[in-house]
Structures are given as structure tokens and as C-alpha cells.
Amino acid sequence: MLKSVYILCDESEGSQDPALPCLDDFNFKLIDRLIDKNDKSIFGAIFEYKGESLPNIPQFVIAFRGTKLKSKTWVQDIKLDAKCRANTPHNSSRLQHATNYVREMVTSRARGASVWLAGHSLGAAIALLVGKQMFKEGHFLETYLFNPPFCSDFIASLIKNESVNFGIQLTKNLLKLAFDRFGKDHQHKEAQANDTLAFDALSNWVPHIFVHPDDPICSAYIHYFRNRQKMLEMGLEKS
Incomplete structure (x- = not known):
């Protein structure tokens, strides 16, 4: 079709x-x-x-x-x-x-x-x-x-070394976590809490995603979920 x-x-x-x-x-x-x-x-x-x-x-x-x-x-x-x-x-x-x-x-x-x-x-x-x-x-x-485009982390698809890729992703997540903890005012945190509730509700909808590992436009999905799993295994779910 x-x-x-x-x-x-x-x-x-x-x-x-x-x-x-x-x-x-x-x-x-x-x-x-x-x-x-x-x-x-x-x-x-x-x-x-x-x-x-x-x-x-x-x-x-x-x-x-x-x-x-x-x-x-x-x-x-x-x-x-x-x-x-x-x-x-x-x-x-x-x-x-x-x-x-x-x-x-x-x-x-x-x-x-x-x-x-x-x-x-x-x-x-x-x-x-x-x-x-x-x-x-x-x-x-x-x-x-x-082959949906994964636009937020295009650079990850260009790095073939998994350890380097994971290190970059982990650093980015920890920096985001630090800014979230110490750099946001109360109003922004309240808005973020509402976004979290909306995300939790949306997580019940699961589309079927098919990607090609050699396609730089969509292969970042693979890196994202692989790195996410590694962080969960390391006990870094909050990041």
C-alpha cells in the first residue's frame, strides 16, 4: 500500500x-x-x-x-x-x-x-x-x-563504536538530569510533571517500528533502545 x-x-x-x-x-x-x-x-x-x-x-x-x-x-x-x-x-x-x-x-x-x-x-x-x-x-x-526518522539524536547513528555511543548518551542524560534538578523553577517543574503524566498515558499506545541498521535516518532508534536497556541494567532508570 x-x-x-x-x-x-x-x-x-x-x-x-x-x-x-x-x-x-x-x-x-x-x-x-x-x-x-x-x-x-x-x-x-x-x-x-x-x-x-x-x-x-x-x-x-x-x-x-x-x-x-x-x-x-x-x-x-x-x-x-x-x-x-x-x-x-x-x-x-x-x-x-x-x-x-x-x-x-x-x-x-x-x-x-x-x-x-x-x-x-x-x-x-x-x-x-x-x-x-x-x-x-x-x-x-x-x-x-x-524507517521513521529519529531526529533528536542523529549523531548516534553515525557512531559505530557501541561503547562510545553509550558513553555519549549517558553523559547527555546525566547532564539533562542535573539541569532538571537544579536549573528549573517551580512553575516549570509543575509543567514538566503534567508532561510526565501525559507521557505515561501515551505509553499504552505502542506503534510497530521497522528500521534498517544501515540507514542513518532511522537507525538511531536501535541505539536509543539499546542504550536505554543498558542504563536500566546499570540501575540508572531515573536518568
């Missing part, structure tokens, strides 16, 4: 019946497309299951493509990539459109039917944020993320 979104993006907007890979084999049909209002490119698509009712099969799948360096798409895609790098994708029109569409789908069109999210690369970042927002609003959407 993700491959189909890339194909749809390459097709002309007037094409109503593009050749999409293997959808018929799985009894899914394309029913709608998400279009970026700035460059008019297709960045997502919605598929509906038309086969026999079976357990663990979603009624709808909403899939989001990643970056395409084509003449029509590269400007808006790179802009959103930059927002992800700066941890500010929330104010992008594409993400807002995706969030509003998924919200309307799960609250009105789907009528209680299961809706799954999927995304690749930049599209995985969109699916992740949309899924998180839907969970905050009380809708648990099963979500599959392929």
Missing part, C-alpha cells in the same frame, strides 16, 4: 485507475487520496478491505509516502523534512490535513470499523504524530512505521 502511494504520486491527477501493486490479491481497494494543498501532490491514500470478514484484518488502511525528490514534490517534502529535523512538524499544513482527515475517518466514516495507519520515512513521521494525536483523543489506531 505504501508503494501504491508513491505510484499515485507519480501518476497524473486525472488518472482514475492507476496500476497499483497486488492490492487485488489482498482484497483492498483504493477509495481516496490525500493531496498537499501547496504543491497538489498526493502524499497519502486510503484503502478499504473488500474481502471476507476475518479477524485481525482492518477495514481501512491510511498510508503515507516518504520524501520524493521530484520537480513537483521536492520543495514541500524537504520543507517538512526540515521541520522534522527541528522537531516542529506539528504546524505544517500537510500534517494538519492528515490529522483532520484521520479524525473524520475514525469518528464518522469508519463508524466503529478498524482503521490502521502506515507510513514510510517522512510518511512514517506523519503516521506517528497522527496516531499519537488520535490516541490522545481516545482512538487506538494500530500503526506500522517503516
Whole structure:
């Protein structure tokens, strides 16, 4: 389905019946497309299951493509990539459109039917944020993320020595802990406590993440969880 979104993006907007890979084999049909209002490119698509009712099969799948360096798409895609790098994708029109569409789908069109999210690369970042927002609003959407960008610790993916990588991460965490203990006023600590409660609630939503160890954009997930486990084993859970 993700491959189909890339194909749809390459097709002309007037094409109503593009050749999409293997959808018929799985009894899914394309029913709608998400279009970026700035460059008019297709960045997502919605598929509906038309086969026999079976357990663990979603009624709808909403899939989001990643970056395409084509003449029509590269400007808006790179802009959103930059927002992800700066941890500010929330104010992008594409993400807002995706969030509003998924919200309307799960609250009105789907009528209680299961809706799954999927995304690749930049599209995985969109699916992740949309899924998180839907969970905050009380809708648990099963979500599959392929090569999602891990933007907060890009340098970790470039360091191959695990001991050095762990040392850098541990130092960063201890410094953050020190600043948190001694450098924050009461009002900030109260806000942070509220954030912690929100995070604890959100931790019940677990997306499925697939990453490639040689991809610097997403492999930092591996380092993050590996280093986190080491800290837990060392009794440094508070850091």
C-alpha cells in the first residue's frame, strides 16, 4: 500500500485507475487520496478491505509516502523534512490535513470499523504524530512505521563504536538530569510533571517500528533502545 502511494504520486491527477501493486490479491481497494494543498501532490491514500470478514484484518488502511525528490514534490517534502529535523512538524499544513482527515475517518466514516495507519520515512513521521494525536483523543489506531526518522539524536547513528555511543548518551542524560534538578523553577517543574503524566498515558499506545541498521535516518532508534536497556541494567532508570 505504501508503494501504491508513491505510484499515485507519480501518476497524473486525472488518472482514475492507476496500476497499483497486488492490492487485488489482498482484497483492498483504493477509495481516496490525500493531496498537499501547496504543491497538489498526493502524499497519502486510503484503502478499504473488500474481502471476507476475518479477524485481525482492518477495514481501512491510511498510508503515507516518504520524501520524493521530484520537480513537483521536492520543495514541500524537504520543507517538512526540515521541520522534522527541528522537531516542529506539528504546524505544517500537510500534517494538519492528515490529522483532520484521520479524525473524520475514525469518528464518522469508519463508524466503529478498524482503521490502521502506515507510513514510510517522512510518511512514517506523519503516521506517528497522527496516531499519537488520535490516541490522545481516545482512538487506538494500530500503526506500522517503516524507517521513521529519529531526529533528536542523529549523531548516534553515525557512531559505530557501541561503547562510545553509550558513553555519549549517558553523559547527555546525566547532564539533562542535573539541569532538571537544579536549573528549573517551580512553575516549570509543575509543567514538566503534567508532561510526565501525559507521557505515561501515551505509553499504552505502542506503534510497530521497522528500521534498517544501515540507514542513518532511522537507525538511531536501535541505539536509543539499546542504550536505554543498558542504563536500566546499570540501575540508572531515573536518568
